[in-house]
Amino acid sequence: MTGYRGLLWLTRRETLRVAKLWTQTILAPVVSSMLFILVFGLSLGNRIENIGGVDYDVFIVPGLITMAMVQAAYANNASTIFQARSDRYVNDILSAPMHPWQVTLGFTLGGLFRAFAIGVALFVLAVVLVGVPVKEPAALAAAVAFGLVLFASLGTVVGIFADSWDHTTFINNIVILPLAFVGGVFYSVDLLPSPWEEVSHFNPVFHLVQAVRYGFLGESDVSIWLALGVTAALAVPAYLWAQWLFTSGRRLKA
Amino acid sequence: MKEAPASPAPALELRGLTKRYDDGTLGIEKLDLSVPDGAFFGLLGPNGAGKTTVISAVCNLIRVTEGEVLVFGEPTSSLRARHWIGLAEQDINLDRFLTVRETLLYHGGYFGMERADAERRVDEMVDLFELHAKADVVAPKLSGGQRRRLLLARALMHRPRLIILDEPTAGVDFELRQELWATIRKLHADGTTILLTTHYLEEAEALCEEIALIRGGRLIARDSADGLRAHYGADTLEGVYVKAMAR
Numbered sequence: 001m002t003g004y005r006g007l008l009w010l011t012r013r014e015t016l017r018v019a020k021l022w023t024q025t026i027l028a029p030v031v032s033s034m035l036f037i038l039v040f041g042l043s044l045g046n047r048i049e050n051i052g053g054v055d056y057d058v059f060i061v062p063g064l065i066t067m068a069m070v071q072a073a074y075a076n077n078a079s080t081i082f083q084a085r086s087d088r089y090v091n092d093i094l095s096a097p098m099h100p101w102q103v104t105l106g107f108t109l110g111g112l113f114r115a116f117a118i119g120v121a122l123f124v125l126a127v128v129l130v131g132v133p134v135k136e137p138a139a140l141a142a143a144v145a146f147g148l149v150l151f152a153s154l155g156t157v158v159g160i161f162a163d164s165w166d167h168t169t170f171i172n173n174i175v176i177l178p179l180a181f182v183g184g185v186f187y188s189v190d191l192l193p194s195p196w197e198e199v200s201h202f203n204p205v206f207h208l209v210q211a212v213r214y215g216f217l218g219e220s221d222v223s224i225w226l227a228l229g230v231t232a233a234l235a236v237p238a239y240l241w242a243q244w245l246f247t248s249g250r251r252l253k254a
Numbered sequence: 255m256k257e258a259p260a261s262p263a264p265a266l267e268l269r270g271l272t273k274r275y276d277d278g279t280l281g282i283e284k285l286d287l288s289v290p291d292g293a294f295f296g297l298l299g300p301n302g303a304g305k306t307t308v309i310s311a312v313c314n315l316i317r318v319t320e321g322e323v324l325v326f327g328e329p330t331s332s333l334r335a336r337h338w339i340g341l342a343e344q345d346i347n348l349d350r351f352l353t354v355r356e357t358l359l360y361h362g363g364y365f366g367m368e369r370a371d372a373e374r375r376v377d378e379m380v381d382l383f384e385l386h387a388k389a390d391v392v393a394p395k396l397s398g399g400q401r402r403r404l405l406l407a408r409a410l411m412h413r414p415r416l417i418i419l420d421e422p423t424a425g426v427d428f429e430l431r432q433e434l435w436a437t438i439r440k441l442h443a444d445g446t447t448i449l450l451t452t453h454y455l456e457e458a459e460a461l462c463e464e465i466a467l468i469r470g471g472r473l474i475a476r477d478s479a480d481g482l483r484a485h486y487g488a489d490t491l492e493g494v495y496v497k498a499m500a501r
Binding site for chain 2: 002003005006008009010012013016017020021083084087088089091092093094095096097098099248249253254
C-alpha cells in the first residue's frame with residue numbers, strides 16, 4: 001500500500017477543504033452561473049432567435065457549465081497549492097512517503113471534485129429551469145474529464161509558480177475568463193465574420209465548449225473528435241508539467 | 255508501520271552532502287556526519303550555518319546538489335526512509351483549514367497509517383500534549399504554545415524512529431520549555447533517535463549526548479559537551495561556542 005493511503009488522505013483533505021469553504025467554493029460559482037442563465041437565457045433569450053434550432057436559453061447552458069467548472073478546477077488548485085506553499089504546510093506532504101505522481105493526482109482530484117460538484121448542481125438547476133438534454137453522455141464525460149484535468153493542472157502549475165495571490169487570480173481574470181467569453185459560450189462562432197470565426201478556432205476553450213455542447217445538445221461548431229482531440233492534446237502536457245514540478249521539486253524545494 | 259532494518263546502520267548518515275542554492279549561495283559543503291541509532295544528537299551553529307539546510311536535505315525538502323543522505327541505511331528519497339522520519343520545523347507550518355484532531359489524523363494518513371490506528375494515536379497525542387480543550391479548534395485559533403505542541407505532536411504522530419526537532423523551544427515560555435524537554439527526554443528514553451537544532455546552549459547541554467558544531471556549512475567539531483569543553487579549554491558550552499565560531 002506504499003503511498004496509496006497518503007494519496008487517499010490527500011484527496012480527502014482537498015475535498016474537506018472544498019466542503020468546509022462550500023459557500024465560496026461551490027455556492028458562489030453556482031449562483032453566479034445561474035444569474036447568467038436567468039439574465040442571458042430567460043430574459044434576453046426571448047429576443048434572440050434560436051441557434052441551430054436550439055433555444056438560446058438551452059444553447060448557453062453547456063458553455064456556462066463549462067466556464068464555471070474550468071474556473072473552479074483552476075482556482076481550486078492554484079489557491080490550495082499557493083496557500084500550502086505560503087503557509088509552508090506543503091512540507092508535511094512533500095516529506096511524506098508518497099510518490100510525486102500520487103501528490104499530483106491527489107491535488108488534481110481535489111480540483112475535479114470541486115468542479116464536478118458545481119457542474120452537477122448547475123446541471124440539475126438547468127434541467128429544472130430550461131430542460132437541457134444530455135444527448136451524447138460518453139462525449140460529455142470525455143470532454144469534462146479532459147477539460148477539468150487541463151485546468152486543474154494549469155492551476156497546479158500556477159499555484160507552484162505564483163509569488164502572490166495576485167498571480168493566481170491574474171491568470172483567471174486575464175486568460176481563462178476572456179478565452180471563455182470569446183470561446184462560443186454565448187454564441188455560435190459560425191455567426192462571426194471572417195477572420196474572427198477562424199481566429200476562434202485557435203482558442204483552446206472554444207474546443208472544450210464545443211465538446212461539452214456536443215455532449216449536451218448533440219451538435220457543435222466543429223467535429224467532436226477535433227474538439228476532444230485539441231482538449232486532450234492540451235490536457236496531457238499540462239498534467240505532465242504539473243507532475244514534473246512535483247517530481248523535480250522545482251519551485252517547491254529550494 | 256514498517257520496521258527499520260536489523261542492520262547496525264546509523265540512524266542518519268550524511269556523505270559529502272553539498273547544497274548550493276539557485277542564487278549560488280553555498281548552504282553546506284561536503285558535509286559528512288553520522289548519528290548513531292538511539293542517540294540524542296545536537297546540531298549547533300549560528301544563523302546561516304546550514305542547520306536547517308541539513309534538516310531539509312534529510313527530510314526531502316530541498317534538492318541536494320551533491321552527496322548522499324541515508325536514514326537507517328536507506329536513501330532519504332526512498333519511501334521507507336521517509337516513514338522513519340518525524341519533523342517538527344522551526345516555523346509554525348500548520349494547515350489552516352484543519353482542526354487539531356484533523357491535523358494529526360491527516361498527517362497519519364499521509365504517512366500511511368490505517369485509520370483506526372491513526373485515530374487511537376491521535377487520542378494519545380492529544381493526551382500527551384494536553385490539547386483536549388482545543389481538539390476541534392483550527393490551527394490559526396491556537397495560542398503560540400499550543401501550536402508548538404501541535405507541531406511536536408504531528409512529528410511524533412506516525413511513530414518515527416528518527417525525530418528531527420528544528421529549534422523546538424524557540425519563543426516558548428519557561429514552563430512549556432520544561433514540559434517539552436520532559437517529553438523529548440521520554441521519547442529518547444524509549445529508544446527514539448533525536449536530532450535537535452537549537453540556539454539555546456543550555457538546552458543542547460541539558461539534552462544532547464553529542465553535539466556537532468557547524469559554521470559556514472562545514473562541520474567544525476563534534477563531541478559530548480564535556481569533550482568539547484576539554485577540547486576548547488572552556489568552562490562552559492557558551493565558551494566553547496564563542497571560541498569555535500571565532501576561529
